[in-house]
Structures are given as C-alpha cells and as structure tokens.
Amino acid sequence: MCTVAEQKDQTFVCPQRGPLDPSDVLPPELLSDVLDYLEATSLAKAFAVSRRWRALCHSPHLWKALYLRAGWRVTDTPASKTPDHLSCARRSRQVMLDGASQDADVPWHFLFRQRTRLKDNWDAGRFIRFQLPHPDHAAEAHTGAVYAIQQCGRQLVSGGADGTVRRWDLDSQRLIGRAL
Numbered sequence: 001m002c003t004v005a006e007q008k009d010q011t012f013v014c015p016q017r018g019p020l021d022p023s024d025v026l027p028p029e030l031l032s033d034v035l036d037y038l039e040a041t042s043l044a045k046a047f048a049v050s051r052r053w054r055a056l057c058h059s060p061h062l063w064k065a066l067y068l069r070a071g072w073r074v075t076d077t078p079a080s081k082t083p084d085h086l087s088c089a090r091r092s093r094q095v096m097l098d099g100a101s102q103d104a105d106v107p108w109h110f111l112f113r114q115r116t117r118l119k120d121n122w123d124a125g126r127f128i129r130f131q132l133p134h135p136d137h138a139a140e141a142h143t144g145a146v147y148a149i150q151q152c153g154r155q156l157v158s159g160g161a162d163g164t165v166r167r168w169d170l171d172s173q174r175l176i177g178r179a180l
Contacts, residue, residue: 063108134173
C-alpha cells in the first residue's frame with residue numbers, strides 16, 4: 001500500500017510510484033471545477049504537465065469562461081455572408097457565432113489567444129494607422145461597412161457589407177485588381 005506524504009513544495013509523493021497526479025484520484029468534473037479558478041497563464045502552464053492535463057485544460061468551457069470574464073462578447077454573424085471556401089473564413093465564422101447557440105463549434109482557446117494578442121498589441125502601441133483607399137482614390141472604397149480584414153505581408157484583404165472582397169496594396173493604399 002502506498003502512503004501519501006506532503007513535502008514542503010506541496011506535491012504529493014507515493015514512495016513506490018513517485019509524484020501523485022491529482023487527475024489519478026479526483027473525478028474529471030471536480031478537476032474541471034478547480035481549473036475554472038485559474039487565470040490564463042496558470043491554465044497554459046497546466047497544459048504542459050501531461051496529455052491528461054492538456055485534455056482537461058483544453059476544455060472549451062474553461063476558455064469560454066476566461067473569455068467572458070475578460071469582458072469580451074461574441075456577436076452573431078449570419079453564415080450566409082461568410083465565404084466557405086477559405087479555411088480561415090470558416091474558422092472566423094465559427095468564432096463569431098453567439099456563445100449559446102453553438103458552443104461546441106467555437107474554438108474558445110484560439111479566440112481567447114487572439115483577443116489577448118490584439119489587446120496586448122493595442123496596449124503597447126504596436127499598430128499603424130492607415131486609410132484605405134488613399135483619399136485621392138475614394139471611388140475604390142467599400143460602399144458599406146467593412147466586416148473582415150486579413151493582412152498578408154504588405155497586402156490586405158477586406159470584406160464588406162456591400163458583398164465585395166477587395167485586395168489592397170498597403171504601400172500605395174490602392175486597390176489591387178478589381179473588387180470580387
């Protein structure tokens with residue numbers, strides 16, 4: 001039989017087996033409740049402990065709770081306005097669904113990480129202000145609101161409420177080709 005002794009570093013050790021993993025003795029529901037109290041950095045560290053801990057820490061409900069605790073909200077985007085031929089567009093559509101309707105499809109960990117990156121960059125002033133199109137070429141602009149942008153190198157792609165997708169050269173601030 002194995003006796004459990006507490007060391008000064010607060011880990012539990014079994015003489016025959018070494019450190020005792022709480023996931024071996026606690027039910028997953030209880031572990032999930034405990035993990036729900038962790039902040040994102042601690043949850044990310046627990047991710048690296050083992051495969052079992054990675055599976056526990058990757059639970060969508062944990063990352064959704066962190067996302068909502070940060071004060072961020074998710075809005076509903078009609079699927080009919082989302083292009084289905086790009087994998088990043090499909091991922092964006094999944095991310096932008098309201099939290100109650102299709103939680104299982106929302107990659108909360110990915111969404112939390114991206115929003116945190118965006119916030120950190122904004123807070124650190126790592127952004128550039130620009131206007132598209134250049135004021136001398138206002139006719140190239142979207143005729144409605146812009147719903148999506150994606151940068152790749154010195155180009156940017158934008159999708160708007162006018163039903164068009166436009167590719168921009170960031171150096172010249174001009175439309176490349178014609179609107180799709």
